[in-house]
Amino acid sequence: TDKAKELKLTELKNDSEKLRQWEDDYLSQSRKRVAEDIPRIMNLLEKEGYLFFLNSSGSEGRHIRVYSNSPISAKTMRYFLIDVQERALGECRHEVFPKQDFLDEQTPYGNQMKGVLAIHPRTGKLAGIIDEGKLLDREQTLNFLITFNQKISSAKTIQFVIPSQLEQKHKKTTFAGKIEIMEDVPTYCAGFEDVACKIVLPSGKANRHD
Secondary structure: OHHHHHHHHHHHOOOHHHHHHHHHHHHHHHHHHHHHHHHHHHHHHHHOOOEEEEEEOOOOOEEEEEEOOOOOOHHHHHHHHHHHHHHHHOOOOOOOOOOOOOOOOOOOOOOOOOOOOOEOOOOOOEOOEEEOOEEOOHHHHHHHHHHHHOOHHHOOOOOOOOOHHHHHHHOOOOHHHHHHHOOOOOOOOHHHHHHHHHOOOOOOOOOOOO
């Protein structure tokens, strides 16, 4: 889990050699798990008739994008995707977008998600479509998307009633709620607001977002 990962990184932060070995082992296990889990998720989606495709992040990340033929609330889609993972894998262990159930004044924007055809800032590689196990180039990806776009209007409608047990299990604490339980949290961080947000930051090896 993310919490276990945080604790391990904290434990090893002063031993660079052990930290490097742990990171290498962690990434190796992550690659293996992704390779095993993606077909299981896609098989379930295909069996139930949902429209989706798989694309590369431009690095080692893989994104499954699921479509409905009509608008669906962020909350419903988030829990639908969590439910798909729990049924396909026995648990939700991969990142799900959207991350927010709704937007408000405290969180006016959702989390960024890398688009198809984007260029990964660290590798310089294309986030292309993966079709039948083959990574497509830019022109092939464009042609795939043109054809795929024509299927969206006839895609299966995602209609999902969120089970109360699932909602309680994965309910997110709002940003305002987190602030209320934290002490001595500065309202302004110069390191982030004056520096980090103005430059392109490469993904970190231990906690990168692919």
